[in-house]
Amino acid sequence: MTKEVAVLGAGMHPWGKWGRSFVEYGVAAAREALADAGLEWPDIGAIIGADTVRGGYPGYVSGAAFAKALGWQGARVGSVYAACASGAQAIDAGRAQILAGLADVVLVVGADSAPKGFFRPAGGDRPDDPDWLRFRILGATNPVYFGLYARRRMAQHGDTPDDFAQVKVKNSAMGALNPHARYRSRVTAEEVAASAVVADPLRLLDICATSDGGAAVVLSSMEYARRLGQAEPVRIRAVATVTPRYPNTVLDLPDIATDSAGAVEPAGETFRRSIARAAYEEAGVGPEDLSLAEVYDLSTALELQWYEDLGLCGEGEGVKLLRDGATALGGRIPVNVSGGLASFGEAVPAQAIAQVCELTRQLRCVAGDRQVVGARVGITANQGLFGHGSAVIAVR
Amino acid sequence: MVTGWFAGEGDDFRLLGTRCSACASVFFPREDHHCRNPACLGGELVEIPLSRRGRVWSFTDSRYPPPSPYVTDPELPWEPCAFIAVELEAERMVVLGQAAPGITVADLAVGLEVEVVPGVLHEDAETTWTTWHWRPTGVTGVTGVTGVTA
Numbered sequence: 286m287t288k289e290v291a292v293l294g295a296g297m298h299p300w301g302k303w304g305r306s307f308v309e310y311g312v313a314a315a316r317e318a319l320a321d322a323g324l325e326w327p328d329i330g331a332i333i334g335a336d337t338v339r340g341g342y343p344g345y346v347s348g349a350a351f352a353k354a355l356g357w358q359g360a361r362v363g364s365v366y367a368a369c370a371s372g373a374q375a376i377d378a379g380r381a382q383i384l385a386g387l388a389d390v391v392l393v394v395g396a397d398s399a400p401k402g403f404f405r406p407a408g409g410d411r412p413d414d415p416d417w418l419r420f421r422i423l424g425a426t427n428p429v430y431f432g433l434y435a436r437r438r439m440a441q442h443g444d445t446p447d448d449f450a451q452v453k454v455k456n457s458a459m460g461a462l463n464p465h466a467r468y469r470s471r472v473t474a475e476e477v478a479a480s481a482v483v484a485d486p487l488r489l490l491d492i493c494a495t496s497d498g499g500a501a502v503v504l505s506s507m508e509y510a511r512r513l514g515q516a517e518p519v520r521i522r523a524v525a526t527v528t529p530r531y532p533n534t535v536l537d538l539p540d541i542a543t544d545s546a547g548a549v550e551p552a553g554e555t556f557r558r559s560i561a562r563a564a565y566e567e568a569g570v571g572p573e574d575l576s577l578a579e580v581y582d583l584s585t586a587l588e589l590q591w592y593e594d595l596g597l598c599g600e601g602e603g604v605k606l607l608r609d610g611a612t613a614l615g616g617r618i619p620v621n622v623s624g625g626l627a628s629f630g631e632a633v634p635a636q637a638i639a640q641v642c643e644l645t646r647q648l649r650c651v652a653g654d655r656q657v658v659g660a661r662v663g664i665t666a667n668q669g670l671f672g673h674g675s676a677v678i679a680v681r
Numbered sequence: 682m683v684t685g686w687f688a689g690e691g692d693d694f695r696l697l698g699t700r701c702s703a704c705a706s707v708f709f710p711r712e713d714h715h716c717r718n719p720a721c722l723g724g725e726l727v728e729i730p731l732s733r734r735g736r737v738w739s740f741t742d743s744r745y746p747p748p749s750p751y752v753t754d755p756e757l758p759w760e761p762c763a764f765i766a767v768e769l770e771a772e773r774m775v776v777l778g779q780a781a782p783g784i785t786v787a788d789l790a791v792g793l794e795v796e797v798v799p800g801v802l803h804e805d806a807e808t809t810w811t812t813w814h815w816r817p818t819g820v821t822g823v824t825g826v827t828g829v830t831a
């Protein structure tokens with residue numbers, strides 16, 4: 286029997302460029318999640334913050350920053366940094382405290398005010414930092430890696446730039462239905478094709494923006510949920526946080542080279558695939574059980590890669606799945622019904638939590654115009670720098 | 682800046698990695714402290730030159746100037762820089778690098794053979810920072826200075 290925790294509440298601060306402190310967004314999301322759970326902040330036994338490293342200084346220890354802003358009340362506190370996987374790993378830390386019996390009810394918060402333009406490493410000469418090295422020696426921004434993956438798909442599978450654009454068309458249509466999304470207008474393939482090339486073959490509208498935003502969830506033990514009268518809450522059944530296996534043979538951010546497979550035969554699956562497999566195994570479900578998926582569409586082409594890594598289709602069949610309408614609202618397995626990062630942009634520590642907020646709304650069947658009919662099982666998937674990856678499976 | 686990542690001049694220019702004397706794993710950028718093969722108890726890490734030629738795994742470019750710490754001259758208009766990820770057959774690994782000056786994405790294709798050549802990353806009045814570039818084989822053109830790393 287899989288151990289589960291309840292999602293009692295979900296809250297978000299709308300994404301955008303608001304120019305305020307990350308603490309403000311996090312507190313707004315936290316208050317919304319608490320209200321949604323029907324709880325007060327002093328009821329919370331532990332708070333876990335997903336850290337922001339704005340400016341590169343790893344001192345925005347967010348658990349305590351949010352706890353102080355909400356009013357010190359003596360809760361246990363933790364802070365988690367795992368780049369884009371920070372939010373999911375914060376959820377995992379909160380879940381672990383509940384399953385270990387250290388806390389009955391936990392608040393998990395992530396928020397950021399992202400700088401404009403390319404993400405970049407902190408200042409100073411730091412030649413022992415692979416993220417600093419790839420910028421200093423190569424000038425290889427995140428979109429450069431997205432461009433490499435996109436071009437590789439074109440060579441391997443015959444994907445076209447128009448296929449990539451269709452991901453944006455789909456996600457923007459769903460984001461237009463989401464009041465928390467930053468971009469709420471539908472985008473056409475012609476508009477994608479007319480936008481500037483950033484990293485060949487990807488254009489501006491193929492790549493997600495940077496944004497401000499916040500998201501929070503209230504998690505509890507199943508027993509605590511029952512005591513609150515919530516007999517059938519949305520439950521988290523798995524959080525995968527596996528690392529890659531040596532040799533990691535797909536060039537990943539921020540690395541300049543892959544591991545060599547000269548001495549050790551690589552495992553039969555890529556890192557991204559292993560993240561999904563770990564989540565499926567822990568939850569005791571498979572891709573055929575999914576009602577929806579929220580995946581990191583840092584670029585349009587990357588979303589197609591996730592289709593294959595999650596096992597929604599066979600390798601190289603991502604475009605066919607998209608073109609068949611399977612991943613659109615009303616399709617067999619809708620992907621990024623929230624609008625995805627295409628509609629939200631990146632607020633790094635918040636976005637993996639925002640994915641779980643979307644699953645929660647969908648599984649409660651309160652997602653309004655973007656509701657996936659009869660949603661029962663959902664997965665999120667993301668990948669952070671430095672070998673961090675995460676996937677969350679929630680059920681109703 | 683990246684001491685010991687490459688050496689040599691002209692046709693002798695090579696990327697340098699290290700190889701574990703116990704399990705033969707190869708590392709680039711060089712690993713000088715511990716073998717990263719989880720099944721290896723660890724051996725001496727010995728410097729080795731990497732293959733000079735490989736095949737394009739993928740490629741792209743940067744149409745906007747990268748942010749610092751990449752060094753760009755704000756006085757000059759940005760010239761898109763191409764990148765090539767190269768599969769080295771002997772080492773069974775992929776190594777990313779900038780394409781040689783003048784090479785654009787129009788000159789590239791997945792599977793094309795390329796070779797490593799010396800190049801200039803950046804120079805100011807006192808210092809020239811050298812680097813490696815990938816260039817399709819059979820193409821000759823501008824090559825940078827070699828040797829010293831700063």
Ligand SMILES: [Zn+2]
Pocket residue numbers: 701702703704705706716717718721722723724
């Ligand atoms: Zn070894």
